Amino acid sequence: MIRFFYFLFLFLFALPQKSHAQVEKTSELYKTIISKDSLLFNVGFNTCDISQFENLMSENLEFYHDVGGRSDKKKFLKDFESGLCTDPKNFQARRELLPQSTEIYALYDRENQGKIYGALQIGVHQFFEKQPSQPEKFGSSAKFSHLWLLESGEWKLSRSYSYEHVNKQLQTSEVPAFDNDAAIEKWLKENKVPALGLGIIENGKLKQVKAFGEIKAGVAAPYNTIFNVASVTKPVTAMVALRLASLGKWDLDKPVYHYWTDPDIAKDPRHKQITTRLLLSHQAGFPNWRLANADKKLSFLSDPGTQYQYSGEGYEYLRKALENKFHKTLQQLASELIFQPLKISETSYVWTKNTDASRYATGYDKELKPYEIEKNTTPNAADNLLTTIEEYGQLLTAIMDGTLLPENTFKEMVISQIASEKGKHFGLGFEIYDLGQGDYALAHGGADLGVRAIVFILPKTKQGLLIFTNSDIGGSLYEALVKHYLGTSGETIVNIETK
Numbered sequence: 001m002i003r004f005f006y007f008l009f010l011f012l013f014a015l016p017q018k019s020h021a022q023v024e025k026t027s028e029l030y031k032t033i034i035s036k037d038s039l040l041f042n043v044g045f046n047t048c049d050i051s052q053f054e055n056l057m058s059e060n061l062e063f064y065h066d067v068g069g070r071s072d073k074k075k076f077l078k079d080f081e082s083g084l085c086t087d088p089k090n091f092q093a094r095r096e097l098l099p100q101s102t103e104i105y106a107l108y109d110r111e112n113q114g115k116i117y118g119a120l121q122i123g124v125h126q127f128f129e130k131q132p133s134q135p136e137k138f139g140s141s142a143k144f145s146h147l148w149l150l151e152s153g154e155w156k157l158s159r160s161y162s163y164e165h166v167n168k169q170l171q172t173s174e175v176p177a178f179d180n181d182a183a184i185e186k187w188l189k190e191n192k193v194p195a196l197g198l199g200i201i202e203n204g205k206l207k208q209v210k211a212f213g214e215i216k217a218g219v220a221a222p223y224n225t226i227f228n229v230a231s232v233t234k235p236v237t238a239m240v241a242l243r244l245a246s247l248g249k250w251d252l253d254k255p256v257y258h259y260w261t262d263p264d265i266a267k268d269p270r271h272k273q274i275t276t277r278l279l280l281s282h283q284a285g286f287p288n289w290r291l292a293n294a295d296k297k298l299s300f301l302s303d304p305g306t307q308y309q310y311s312g313e314g315y316e317y318l319r320k321a322l323e324n325k326f327h328k329t330l331q332q333l334a335s336e337l338i339f340q341p342l343k344i345s346e347t348s349y350v351w352t353k354n355t356d357a358s359r360y361a362t363g364y365d366k367e368l369k370p371y372e373i374e375k376n377t378t379p380n381a382a383d384n385l386l387t388t389i390e391e392y393g394q395l396l397t398a399i400m401d402g403t404l405l406p407e408n409t410f411k412e413m414v415i416s417q418i419a420s421e422k423g424k425h426f427g428l429g430f431e432i433y434d435l436g437q438g439d440y441a442l443a444h445g446g447a448d449l450g451v452r453a454i455v456f457i458l459p460k461t462k463q464g465l466l467i468f469t470n471s472d473i474g475g476s477l478y479e480a481l482v483k484h485y486l487g488t489s490g491e492t493i494v495n496i497e498t499k
Contacts, residue, residue: 022103023119030104033119033148036155037102041095041125048085053077058149058156065162090132093139098124103178118149118158141166178484181212188213192368193471195221195361199393200485201457201464204401206393215361215470216370224388226346226360227468229453230446233349233385236334236395237315238280238413238429239404241322243337245276246409250325252276252428260321264290264298273304276321279314280428281417286311308418308426312382319381330379338404342394347387349379355386361470363450371450383448389466396457396464414442414459422496435492443493447475454478458489465490 023029036056044052054077061073071079084093107118126141147159178184188196195213199206211221244250253275265271270285278284285302288311293299301309319330326333331349339347348355355375363371376384398404405413416425416432425432430442439461445454452474457464465485467478479498482490 023106029106029116029119032155033104033121033146034102036148036157037097037121037146040157041097045093045095050077050081050085053080056155056157058151058158061157061159063160063162067165068162092130094128094130094136096126096128098126098141101125116150118147119155121146121148178481181210184212187477191473191476192366193469193474193477194364194368195225195470196474196477197221197225197227197361197389197466197468198481198485199389199464199466201393201397201400201466202462204397204462206390206397206464209390209393211389215359219358221361222359224346224359224390225468226356226386226388227453227470228361228363228448228451229385229387229392229468230383230448230451231312232392232444232446232453232455233380233383234312234315235429235444235455236338236347236385237319237330237381239395239399240330240333240337241276241280241318242405242409242413242428244322244333246406250276250322252280252412256318256321259325260317262298262317262320265300268300270300270304274317275304276318277417277428278304279318281426282308282310282314282420283418284311284314284317285309286313286317288312308420310420312380315382316380319379330381338395342391342398342403344391344394347385347391347395349381349385350377351375351386360386361468363448363470364472365450366471366473383446389468392455393464393466396455396466400457400459400462400464414440422499424496433493433496435489439489441486441489441493452478456482456486456493458486461489463489 039052040056043049044056057073057076059073061076063071063076065071084091102121102123105120106116107120108114109117122143122145124141124143127139128136129139130136142165143163145161146157148155149158150156184196188194193213195211195215198208198210198212200208209223211223211225213221215221215225241250241252245252255272256274256276256279257272261271274284283305285300285304285306286298286309287293287301290296290298290313298313322333323329328336334349338344346356360373362373365371374384395404399410402410413428413430414432415427417428418426420426420431423434425434427442430444433441433443435441435458439458441456441458443454443456446452450470450472452471453468454475455464455466463486465482467481469475469477479494482493484490486493
């Protein structure tokens with residue numbers, strides 16, 4: 001019974017959409033909501049002051065809990081009094097707000113001269129319990145959300161949500177304050193990730209570009225850090241093919257043997273079934289890399305078009321077909337079709353004399369040992385693209401706003417071609433997440449030695465997120481960042497990945 005009442009007080013954010021920006025910690029609104037939070041818990045909860053709870057709660061209060069169900073104000077107060085506060089002398093409970101976890105968003109009334117009518121508070125708190133003559137012990141932790149509304153000029157708690165209960169004591173490093181650069185720097189060090197590049201897309205525009213940590217020992221990451229993004233290369237190659245298709249210079253469904261046949265499979269008649277559509281959606285039947293085969297030769301694992309098989313070889317196959325057809329390298333094609341039109345100058349498939357090594361993020365293993373830098377001089381359509389957060393962010397916004405692809409080609413790109421894994425599907429160059437109610441996200445990740453990178457765009461809401469790291473364990477940062485910057489859509493993405 002005691003555990004149930006603990007859960008009743010763990011409230012998490014579950015509102016459909018956050019405000020565009022957190023209020024500053026120095027603002028009056030932030031101070032007011034923190035004060036109300038303190039009265040609710042430090043006075044009300046921690047001392048079993050029933051009247052304090054009653055005064056701070058709206059008459060229309062609703063609690064939503066993913067295990068304990070729903071409660072209104074009357075039921076909540078009754079359960080609180082007869083549960084945790086039955087005998088406060090012999091049992092004490094204490095709530096503690098996790099430092100730096102609080103975020104507060106103002107809610108504005110557009111029809112009332114943009115005045116503030118409420119505030120959304122989210123964060124993490126944990127609970128401790130104490131029996132007489134015994135030391136205090138940890139109880140549980142959870143994320144929470146409070147919806148505070150102004151009622152007749154008084155702030156009242158109107159809605160509360162609870163989620164993600166854990167029976168472990170969280171540390172500040174697990175919940176960084178994303179509006180605090182110093183906190184993120186500390187978070188990186190605690191998680192042994194040397195550098196992090198972040199790009200935040202809102203309303204179809206790249207609103208923020210940030211870099212944290214060090215690209216090499218003693219060298220702070222500049223905002224224009226050059227990252228190797230591993231397989232996040234593939235969407236760029238896909239854009240080259242799709243741009244050519246939109247110009248009538250390439251047919252997505254024409255067998256590519258007309259331009260290229262790999263000698264390893266030349267005698268296998270199945271090579272005549274391979275099309276660009278199958279290559280871009282990982283349906284050619286190839287392994288990821290031929291080097292995994294005992295003889296190091298390319299082979300079919302399945303018949304083309306019959307199943308999903310993630311393959312870097314497929315993109316390299318497409319590269320060779322494109323280069324043979326147009327008598328240009330993939331780098332030249334990408335420059336003419338994408339980089340130059342977007343005025344992108346530092347994104348490249350290859351390391352050149354113009355690559356600024358002083359801004360390159362050296363890759364590190366989980367023990368913070370650096371990997372040797374590979375300066376590839378031949379384009380790889382599936383791997384090793386060099387880019388910055390700003391330039392790859394420009395590419396993603398150009399995809400969403402129609403700069404790169406006409407509407408009909410874009411629609412072709414986002415059609416689900418084949419199921420991949422965990423309920424997702426692959427389109428042409430991007431993996432597709434179904435977010436429900438007709439919404440979706442396009443994404444691609446990359447992982448190599450010393451590289452973990454991932455990008456998302458949500459075409460309907462015009463949101464996006466880029467996460468580049470130079471670490472084998474950089475992926476450990478994804479969940480917190482995706483949830484924070486993509487809100488409820490981020491929660492859905494994480495739920496899909498962790499189910």
